[in-house]
Amino acid sequence: MAGSILLRRGVTLKNIDSRRLGPWRSLTGNALVRFPALVALALSLSISLAACSFVSPDFSAGATEEASSQPETSRTNISGSVASTGRASATPASGDGTQAVQARTGDREEPSTGSPGEGASQVGEALGSGPLNDILGDNVPEVSPPGSGQFGGPGQLSELTPQAIVEAQELVLRDIYDNALPSVVLIMVSRNLGSGADRPSVPDIPGIPDDFFERTGGTGFVWDDQGHIVTNHHVVAEADRVTVVLPDRTEMKAEFLGSDPDSDLAVLRVSDPDGLLAPVTLGDSEQVYMGQLAVAMGNPFGQQFSITTGIISGIGRTIRSGHSPFSIPEVLQTDAPINPGNSGGPLLDRNGHVIGVNTQIVSRTGVNSGIGFAVPINIARQVVPAILEDGSYEYxxxxxxxxxxxxxxxxxxxxxxxxxxxxxxxxxxxxxxxxxxxxxxxxxxxxxxxxxxxxxxxxxxxxxxxxxxxxxxxxxxxxxxxxxxxxxxxxxxxxxxxxxxxxxxxxxxx
CATH class of the missing domain: 2.30.42.10 (PDZ domain)
Structure with missing residues (x-):
């Protein structure tokens, strides 16, 4: 029961280990709406106009093979739960035609080409036809080589209207959402907290049931056409009952197949005789680069099938898994708002391909503060097949x-x-x-x-x-x-x- 919310108003389970109770945090005023001045990402231009600064904490000492040192903040387990630790321990919450910056090495290489038409339209095909062309008309800028720092010929972007640029972004996000929605699920979990002497201490009130259940929520996504659902380990750990809810509100009882606490990944299975499940398209997290568009889908605080956007603000992070003494490497950092309930949901690129599994946030309040982490999808590519075959993964x-x-x-x-x-x-x-x-x-x-x-x-x-x-x-x-x-x-x-x-x-x- 690693840090999950008790669904009684005003009470939150705070600490993964000590289960210290703390107040519920209001989200009022925490939403951030972004309208970048130039949506070059929608046109597959490798440029970001949003400038931000990041002060790196001191990771120089105390890092171990099991778990790297962390800054003095708290991280929130984003499974519809809140958790904190004294140090910032883990608390579970391929762009085509551009150059990819490899973590730590500084080497650059061309990423592989994805399939046009999924998510955002691609440069070349999209600019010749499709919704972006309908908006932009003849005002299509020439695309310069990736990494050149140039948009194209002088004055070409000035011919684009602000309305066309914003509408292009909206179309990209709409396509991402529409394409990914059939693959995203709400996960509802119940856990029996015990009865009699084992149950939580509550006033002796007539009519209170003998058994107490904790009900939490998270997110998952469809892995394949065999009914397998991927989510976070901390979402379903110690669950007595797991229910998967589809976007059309269809509910399915899920079977727990296995998990890997070290990477915070788990696999469920549901029966899908009507063929309602649509597998996601997997991306390549090694091709992710700083500043690229990042889209999170999930069920934050029970707000079902929500979408939030941001950028990739860090690559190659190493974080504590929160459920074992070992660390997760190559983690993606994003400022796309993710909150309790987003755990296990997909982090998507502009093509709607899954590049990560949302798992944690760094926060002093238990809610989004602009620093979220996703397990890279390439680790899931290693771990999930092993769980399907053996129920676990050996490192x-x-x-x-x-x-x-x-x-x-x-x-x-x-x-x-x-x-x-x-x-x-x-x-x-x-x-x-x-x-x-x-x-x-x-x-x-x-x-x-x-x-x-x-x-x-x-x-x-x-x-x-x-x-x-x-x-x-x-x-x-x-x-x-x-x-x-x-x-x-x-x-x-x-x-x-x-x-x-x-x-x-x-x-x-x-």
């Missing part, structure tokens, strides 16, 4: 905790200040890293009033791929390795470069 495991090497730590270890890598702090006894001979930190140094571990191995490469942070280690292990796989690690030990071979194990609890 490879190294068995370390570590942190990023920052300049002061490098200097304290008599290394160049520009040394980067993942500093091994602790080794799990008898784990894969221990068996391979990796060494953890054996000393500490006081820096700015804080103890920093030093002296352990610094991982600088895995299988020849550069490692610059502990997040790189987590990302490589999750995305590129399997249990019992052998990997080669380059480490700096006592100022010298050494190479070790590690046979990975299976993550505990997998």
């Amino acid at each position: 490879s495991w190294l068995g370390i905790s570590g942190s990023n090497v920052v300049p002061d730590v490098a200097e304290a270890m008599d290394l160049a200040r520009n040394t980067r890598g993942a500093l091994v702090i602790e080794i799990v006894p008898d784990g894969p890293a221990d068996d391979a001979g990796l060494q953890g930190s054996d000393n500490k140094v006081m820096l700015e009033g804080r103890d920093w571990p030093i002296g352990g191995d610094i991982i600088v490469a895995i299988d020849g791929e550069t490692v610059r942070s502990i997040d790189d280690v987590i990302t490589y292990l999750v995305g590129r390795t399997r249990p019992d796989q052998e990997i080669t690690m380059d480490v700096i030990r006592d100022g010298e470069l050494e190479q070790l071979t590690v046979t990975l194990g299976t993550r505990p609890g997998s």
Whole structure:
């Protein structure tokens, strides 16, 4: 029952672990309506005119293979629930013709071409015919090469009217919604909180039933044509009954097939003899880039089948899953408003393709504050088939905790200040890293009033791929390795470069 709302007015279950009660938060005045001055995204132009600043928290210390360090805020479990922790622990809430910025590496590559006509019309085909052409008429700007920073010939965009630009955006969003709606579902969950001595403490009022049930809600989406529904683990965890509701209000009893707490994903199955379910189209989260359009669909606070929009405001994030000691890498950050009830719903690109599964928000109030996170769809591509086959997913495991090497730590270890890598702090006894001979930190140094571990191995490469942070280690292990796989690690030990071979194990609890 990780942080879910008790549907009694004025009472909210706040903390994932301690279940501390707190007040219900009003959403009045929190809605944000966006009308960008130029909707270049609607025309598939790789340009964003909305400027914003982001102050990055200090992730330099305390990151581990199990869970990276987090800023001092709270995150809200967005399954129709509110949760908080002292630190910002996890609290569960391919653009065609453009260049994709790869997380951390800075490399650029052309994304694959999607199918025209789904969601927003594509450049070339859309500008020659279709609704956008009806609006824009002959005032179609020439599209410059992606990344050139140019719209086209001088004065061409000035020929577009503000009304045409806004209407083009509206048509794109309408198409996204209409195409995705048949694939999005409301998930209603009930949990028996116990009876007699086990039930919650309430006044002794005549007529109160013996059994108490907690009722929560979330979102899911249709994975395939076999009746499989994907949602968040925290939406359906410990559920006694799960009901799936379609946009036409058809209700279906759902069977829980399995889940993966480490990625916060779960799979349900419903019987669909009438063929009412329409599978989503999956995108490619590796092709997602900063500033691209992001659309969230779901059921925030029970407001069924809502749509909100924003941009991708961060890529390659690593967050705590909230349900295990391990982290989720390559997470997408968005400012599209997502709130309790959006959990498990799709995050879509401008083509209506699913690029992520909405799971968390960072908030001090329990509601949207402009920082939301979605599990990348490429992780779901790994995890969901395994759940369908085995009911769970097994991850490879190294068995370390570590942190990023920052300049002061490098200097304290008599290394160049520009040394980067993942500093091994602790080794799990008898784990894969221990068996391979990796060494953890054996000393500490006081820096700015804080103890920093030093002296352990610094991982600088895995299988020849550069490692610059502990997040790189987590990302490589999750995305590129399997249990019992052998990997080669380059480490700096006592100022010298050494190479070790590690046979990975299976993550505990997998």
